Amino acid sequence: MILRRRERVTNDFRIAVMAGDGIGQEVTPAALAVADAALAATGGVRLAREDAPAGAAHYQATGAAFPEASRAVCDSADAIYLGAMGLPSVRYADGTEIAPQLDLRFMYNLYAGVRPTRAIPGVKGTLADPRAAEIDFVIVRESTEGLFHSRGKGTVEDDETARETLQITRRVSERVFDFAFREAERRRAEGRPGRLTLIDKANVFTAFAFFRKVFDEVARRHPDVTADHLYVDAAALTMVAQPWRLDVTVTENMFGDILSDLAAGLVGGMGYAPSADIGDDRAVFQPAHGSAPDIAGTGKANPVAAILSAAMMLDWLGTRHGEPSAVEAGRRIGRAVDAAFAEGALVTCELGGSAGTRAVTDAVLAALA
Numbered sequence: 001m002i003l004r005r006r007e008r009v010t011n012d013f014r015i016a017v018m019a020g021d022g023i024g025q026e027v028t029p030a031a032l033a034v035a036d037a038a039l040a041a042t043g044g045v046r047l048a049r050e051d052a053p054a055g056a057a058h059y060q061a062t063g064a065a066f067p068e069a070s071r072a073v074c075d076s077a078d079a080i081y082l083g084a085m086g087l088p089s090v091r092y093a094d095g096t097e098i099a100p101q102l103d104l105r106f107m108y109n110l111y112a113g114v115r116p117t118r119a120i121p122g123v124k125g126t127l128a129d130p131r132a133a134e135i136d137f138v139i140v141r142e143s144t145e146g147l148f149h150s151r152g153k154g155t156v157e158d159d160e161t162a163r164e165t166l167q168i169t170r171r172v173s174e175r176v177f178d179f180a181f182r183e184a185e186r187r188r189a190e191g192r193p194g195r196l197t198l199i200d201k202a203n204v205f206t207a208f209a210f211f212r213k214v215f216d217e218v219a220r221r222h223p224d225v226t227a228d229h230l231y232v233d234a235a236a237l238t239m240v241a242q243p244w245r246l247d248v249t250v251t252e253n254m255f256g257d258i259l260s261d262l263a264a265g266l267v268g269g270m271g272y273a274p275s276a277d278i279g280d281d282r283a284v285f286q287p288a289h290g291s292a293p294d295i296a297g298t299g300k301a302n303p304v305a306a307i308l309s310a311a312m313m314l315d316w317l318g319t320r321h322g323e324p325s326a327v328e329a330g331r332r333i334g335r336a337v338d339a340a341f342a343e344g345a346l347v348t349c350e351l352g353g354s355a356g357t358r359a360v361t362d363a364v365l366a367a368l369a
Helices: 024-042 056-062 068-075 100-107 130-134 170-189 206-219 232-241 253-266 304-321 324-341 357-368
Strands: 013-020 047-051 079-084 112-118 136-142 155-157 161-163 195-200 226-231 248-251 274-278 283-287
Touching: 013 024, 013 068, 013 304, 024 047, 024 079, 024 304, 024 324, 024 357, 068 100, 079 100, 079 304, 100 274, 100 283, 112 170, 112 253, 112 304, 136 170, 136 253, 170 195, 170 206, 170 248, 195 206, 195 232, 195 253, 206 226, 226 232, 232 248, 232 253, 248 253, 274 304, 283 304, 304 324, 304 357, 324 357
Parallel strands: 013 047, 013 079, 079 283, 136 248, 195 226, 195 248
Antiparallel strands: 112 136, 112 274, 155 161, 274 283
16 A cells, blocks of 8 residues: 555544444444553554544434534544444435445545455354364455446436446556555565455456456566466355465455455354455545444444454554554454454354353453453
8 A cells, every 4th residue: 555644743543433323333432442452552652533423323313424524524534443334224315325434435545445354263153174264365355446336326217227337447456456466465474375366257247357457467566476366256166165275365346345245254254354445545444244233232242343443443554654553552452352262252142152242342351451
């Protein structure tokens, strides 16, 4: 990524907090409490937080899904932390759900959707193969083009024909490919394979053949990274049959949207799926799950995805601003999550257990201490 520094008035990181809807209101404070504890342990910077109300409930109450005041908070922040947005029962007039998280991607050109998938010791995944414990890969999803480019632009003609248009451009493809190659290089420096796989459907669609052509051109600028290709159907098969073979993958927006949920299912579900949407000088961090209104207010929500998203935020902020204590705090959070679950006694509700938001957060905080 291109790290363009923005001046900070104090040593604090300014964080716009968009807790949003449903369980977002519950997992967000849990994640930020863990982030605060990790930063305190490393003796470095702090998080200065400011709420930025938005989402379906806000739309229902005020008529504004993403008010200008909240946009201003996001504009001035060093990073944006988002809990969950949307409620199935609250929709715009065209039938689509309230989704300010998508607006943020387009507002700030957050072209790289980063979706890590890692097996956590003690958390039961879906695969019986012992090699499933080795699952550790990243999906980089181009987040501003592809089929999502047509959001809000689709047409329905005479109640007979509906059309959406996929768009892939050289400029956007090159920058997300460069991002993905740098991610592979970073992982190789940390002892992982450092291999990048393009996921496309170049055998059928002209747009994806072009996508692959641009990828191969960018690959020549990164000769130290092994680059290969998978068609999206073969990639889905690989994910459920041999996911330990994957390292870093990069793909179009819709494919990434689908495959990242499949990947989360391998390691325990969406409650274990952190994510980030990153641009040249801004980023949004959020658990990949939705607002889960069916369990909102019950205390059952699994905060791990939210906590690991906060760890990603600290790593990004620390790297961007040259604050190694923040990078170390992010790493400590990852180790604390592993330690909290390692013995297998902590089982969250989606896996048949009773450990909810408070129990998981307390266990992670104890591991940090």
